[in-house]
Amino acid sequence: MTRRTIRIVAGSAAGVVLAAAAVAASFAPWPTVSATGPGTPAAPQIEVTPAAGQTVLACDGPLLALGRDAADASKLASAADTAVTSGAAAGDGPVQEADIGLPDVGTATSVTQDPVDGAPVSVAAATSASLEEADLRGFAASSCRPGSPESWIAGSAVETGTTDVLVIANPSDVTATVQLSVYGVDGRTTPAGGEIAVPAHEQRAVPVASIAGGEETPVIRVIAEGAPVRTSLQSSTMRTLDPYGVDLQPGVLPAREAVVPHVHVTQRAAQAGEDPTQVRVLGTSGESGSVDIDVVEEDSGESVFSTTAELTADVPVSVGFDGLEAGNYAVRLSGDVPFV
Template sequence: MANRALVITGRVTSGVVALGAAFVLIAGASVLPLPTLDTSAEGVEITPVSVGQERVCPGPLLRLGDANGQGATTVNAFGAANMVSSSGAATLTPSPLQDVDVVSSQSGQTSALLSSTTATVASDLLSGAQAQTAFESDAFGLAAISCNEGGATSWIVAGATDTGRTSLLLLANPSPVPATVDIYLYGVEGPVEAGGLSQLIIAPHTQRVLPLSGYAPGDAQLAMRIDSTGGLISATLEQSIVRGLEPGGVDLVGPSATPSRTQIIPGVRVATSAARDQRAQVGGSQDVETTLRVMVPGADNATVTVGVTGDTADALGTSLEVTARSGTVTDILLPGLTDGTYTVTAKSNVPIVTAVRASVVSPPDDSSSESDDEEEEDEEETTVSQGGELVSGSGADVTIVDGERIDLAWFASASELEEDTTFAVAGGPAPRLSLVNSGDADTSVTLTAADGTAQEIAVPAGGAVSVDVGVTFYTLSNVASVRGAVSFQGDGALASYPVRQANPLATPLTVYH
């Protein structure tokens, strides 16, 4: 508005000219330049002062109640997460955060803050990641996530609170000042009206845990926006599934890319597709299917065109078009995907946020020992009647296949990288880096491991490439128009997290005046 006021004042002043002086302007026109109105704004590039980098690792997996099912309203940590971190030339100082709502921790481990002494983008590319495998009666599978920077706004597209589904929202404040947080929950019917989600105070260097069943009970399709003022918030969602008495997977998921008309999800790994399709026909197991979740933040409905392409010729994709209602969360089944690695692209007429849910269904450990006894075959399946609504929205019995091992994973949409970045690969089975080039020209990305070993990865325009990586940290260079994700897949294990821009808060800003 200041610029416009200056322009208006200039017009009025130049228009007030005495008649007697008019000949002076005319006569001088041949020797003096006429005044011009320059409406272009001058931009000044400003680099934020180096104040150190911070990443939050959410820590060990959590459950409501203890291992014996007692104290269902209490939060308890079990097991320990394997954390991997790198700091380039910076001094790395991991320190525990205070888990305010956690009553007990089996291993003594807590959420952790990774920090470095400087924020120089060129030399200090701080990154971290964690992974944990659960073998509990109420939690099974691999949960892996990058250690993320705090932000003022985050979108998480994941979670469910219908029968057997538990979703815990973790809010960590790595800042030295309190954070005031507002949470906006969205479900299948639209915004969730619930008290206790606004003006939450998160103390400095603490992590809080909110069970979402207390705010949006019985909802199979959740997404959320987390806003904070004061301190910045690192938000994580933990989701676990129990079907009857059978654990059906656990995962940790961080923020998706901010609302946009184009969302890209790299490195969606599909495995055990035949067993998955068979299991999806069993009561209470419809959510093992590979599914795109879409949330429409604005006031207008979204027409979403979904494209799924395989990284290799034998991974056949699919395409479809759907309408998603404004303010609601829509799950879109991605049918017919065989084993392989895929890129999922969602294009919309209005901004959307997205993520993909996938599962692996592995046979029992001793799958070769089949009994010829009719009674033993019958005992391999147990049916437990469940109340409430299933993912499909219709009541049905939950059928348990004895010994089958199921894990779920959320694949968050990735933001386009702008500068060199680093990422850590946590300890998990068959880690893989997937890169997508959304630009119009072919590019060659340089991947450099911690030991200095470098390789060039050619990524065609509009295409994707996946390469195997190790449990260490890497630097990515020449990443313009590129998005990335790290994924893991093994026997009864599936997990993923996007590659995020290293130290985005320290990148130069252009200020116009």
């Protein structure tokens, strides 16, 4: 046997020994190591409950008017200030501060509530405004809400006589970057100018017509990075040359069950029959599905209309409630996919 052959055999034998040692090690108990040293029981532990943080709610700011400046039809103006009502379950009550500015227009109010004895305190707040002017008329109210990294606006419209403004508020201390997506008859699109920076304690107002193009009934998704934001939609309507109403709609999150309470059908709407009350639904999972819709009379609890809306991925569906008499109704929705 040559010296080279002996080296190969020796190397193979050493490999067998090492392999055997590895196999044996896999069955042997491994030594334990903890913060107090090897082979000792687990280190002492302590449970820590983080201190409760401050609760921050953002409110809708002044009602906005669009097109009052003849030299700049896209310029926004403050039409009416909102009044804020707030309360807390304990402590000295929440602090209201008008500190969420919309540049050159006005400010919205933030409502903050400190914890009491290290525990969070339930707090609620709402805004309201009433006005009677040549281009805006009506009463609007909305709840003050915390920011969210995601929200959807399902009830906007781009049609003659309707003015919709998307308002994005950042009540936090850091800048938020917001990405807008629009869902319509052609599915999901990203509008030009759909990425918006919202500095800390500021708002941005975006006319829906500027991002929704030719969509008459768009659904808008708002995604925020860096800080959560509060979204809302201000809608106003003109009939011929007369202001017809103003409304504030909050951003929502997808769900499989939803209830729209207190849908008020006026006598005029019931008799006209040409513009029926309707619900708009969009599946948010990117898949087709269906939503069962049931309209219930609030006084009697009786179901007066029911149907099933078939959903196509990323395309909103509107369902009209023909034949509803004047009164108050609740709309119950149940889907096999998440929807708004």
